Amino acid sequence: MFRLLIVFLQVGVFSFGGGYAAIPFIEQLLIVRNEWMAYEEFVDIIAIAQMSPGPIAVNSATFVGFNLEKFLGALTATIGVLLLPSLISITLAKYFKEFKKSKYIRGLLKGLRPAVIGLIATAEISIGITAFVGYSNLVILKSVIIAILVFVFLDLFDQHPITAIFLSGVLGVLLF
Amino acid sequence: MKVLIRLFRIFFRLGLFTFGGGFAMIPLIEEEIIKKNSMLKEDEFFDIIAFTQSLPGSLAVNMSIFIGYHISGIPGALTSSIAVVIPPFTVILLIASFFVRFLEHPIAQQAFKGIRIAVLVLILLALKRLAQKVHWNILKVVLVAGIIVAISNFGIHPGFVILLSAALGYFVFQPMEEKEG
Numbered sequence: 164m165f166r167l168l169i170v171f172l173q174v175g176v177f178s179f180g181g182g183y184a185a186i187p188f189i190e191q192l193l194i195v196r197n198e199w200m201a202y203e204e205f206v207d208i209i210a211i212a213q214m215s216p217g218p219i220a221v222n223s224a225t226f227v228g229f230n231l232e233k234f235l236g237a238l239t240a241t242i243g244v245l246l247l248p249s250l251i252s253i254t255l256a257k258y259f260k261e262f263k264k265s266k267y268i269r270g271l272l273k274g275l276r277p278a279v280i281g282l283i284a285t286a287e288i289s290i291g292i293t294a295f296v297g298y299s300n301l302v303i304l305k306s307v308i309i310a311i312l313v314f315v316f317l318d319l320f321d322q323h324p325i326t327a328i329f330l331s332g333v334l335g336v337l338l339f
Numbered sequence: 340m341k342v343l344i345r346l347f348r349i350f351f352r353l354g355l356f357t358f359g360g361g362f363a364m365i366p367l368i369e370e371e372i373i374k375k376n377s378m379l380k381e382d383e384f385f386d387i388i389a390f391t392q393s394l395p396g397s398l399a400v401n402m403s404i405f406i407g408y409h410i411s412g413i414p415g416a417l418t419s420s421i422a423v424v425i426p427p428f429t430v431i432l433l434i435a436s437f438f439v440r441f442l443e444h445p446i447a448q449q450a451f452k453g454i455r456i457a458v459l460v461l462i463l464l465a466l467k468r469l470a471q472k473v474h475w476n477i478l479k480v481v482l483v484a485g486i487i488v489a490i491s492n493f494g495i496h497p498g499f500v501i502l503l504s505a506a507l508g509y510f511v512f513q514p515m516e517e518k519e520g
Contacts, residue, residue: 176395177498183465185397191490191497206455207442211434213461216357217427218397225428229435237435241428245420248396249404253416256408259390267509272393273516274508275501277479280469281486282497287462288487294455309456317464328457335453336446 164232164239170197171224171243176251178220179275185220185244187282189227190289199231202293213324220244305338342411343418349376350403350422357399357423364399368406378410399423474516482507 170192178185186209193199200208205223212222221241228240295303309331317327349371357364365388372379387409391401400420407419441447473479482504489495 173498177501178397179393179395179501183462186462187490188497195494203451203455206458207451209458209462210451210454211431211438213458215427215430215434216355217424217430218399220397221400221424221427222431225431226435229432234432237428237432241424245396245400245424248394248401249420252391252394252396252401252404253408253413255390255394256405256416259386259405266513268393270509270513271505272508273474273512274482274504274506275393276469276473276508277482278486278500278504280466280473281483282490282500283462283466283469284483285487285490287459287466288491290462291459294459306452306456309453310460313457313460314463317460324461327461328454331453331457332450333453335451335456336449339449339452 164236166197167228167231167236168239168243171228171240172247174220174224175244176247179279183219183283184279185223187286189220189223190286193227200227202290204230206290206294210328214328302339309334309338343414345376346407346410346415346418347422350407350419351426353403354399354423355426357427364402368402372406379406383409476515478511478515 173192174185174188178188190205194202194205208223208226209219211226212219215222221244224240224244225237228236228238230236232239295306298306312334313327313331316322316330317324353364353367353371356367368384369381373381373384384406387402387405391398391405394401400423403419403423404416407415407417409415411418442451486500486504489500490497
């Protein structure tokens with residue numbers, strides 16, 4: 164339980180920029196270092212987090228916490244992921260006006276933005292490997308077809324992620 | 340107290356109806372806080388959006404804290420952030436309690452095979468959007484490649500990567516880009 168709290172404190176404080184930024188931390192700390200869940204489970208949680216209300220980091224924390232230690236685990240992980248960023252935000256809310264135009268913050272962000280990209284890309288590669296490597300060619304072909312359809316649907320037709328998830332679910336049932 | 344109860348009710352609703360993360364909350368906040376209740380001005384809200392994106396943690400929770408603080412100080416910040424988290428926490432608890440049994444069904448397994456592919460594409464598109472916000476140069480490309488290798492091959496802690504990159508941004512990228520103008 165204590166480990167759970169420590170891990171989610173880290174996920175909370177290091178995930179800059181919200182949403183997907185928490186993914187690489189959950190992946191590294193929960194799957195690679197602690198083996199608390201499998202890649203498939205993790206990807207399912209991301210999908211569920213997309214379809215249910217609330218931030219991905221909070222949803223993942225609640226879900227993983229519940230899987231490991233039931234209600235108390237869910238509560239511990241959720242408080243853990245929220246605690247440090249909330250303290251930081253409450254402190255900064257006071258000095259908001261001065262901070263807004265600060266050169267320091269802009270400087271830090273210049274490094275943080277590419278770092279977040281590198282981190283998410285790392286997680287994406289690991290998730291991609293578990294989705295594609297080790298399957299028969301036919302399964303890989305079907306997966307690529309789904310990927311292309313979902314990409315076109317989201318990027319060119321600008322559809323909502325939730326609709327894309329439903330579409331991919333239907334495609335999964337039809338093709339697999 | 341009246342203000343806090345109102346804040347709680349508004350942010351509880353926001354938490355319940357925000358699907359897909361912080362950015363999805365922006366239009367709802369505009370409707371509920373700015374237009375209906377005029378508790379906040381539009382330009383103040385834009386400043387809050389810009390600033391919270393550079394903070395750790397979830398965008399939705401951080402925005403709630405800033406708006407709550409703006410309206411009613413620390414009690415306001417606590418009220419709005421707790422209210423915004425209760426609905427998703429409850430929903431996920433319910434899903435987690437029933438989800439495992441649901442997943443064992445063969446049709447659900449097929450559906451989730453497809454959905455996992457969609458998640459890959461969603462993350463890819465998020466990467467694309469983030470990449471468009473960066474003023475790229477060769478050093479930043481090297482940084483991204485270095486991070487991928489450092490984490491997947493050498494198991495470096497991602498928190499270390501965040502701290503190192505923030506320092507790089509401040510000491511290297513910022514002065515460099517100022518010189519370029």
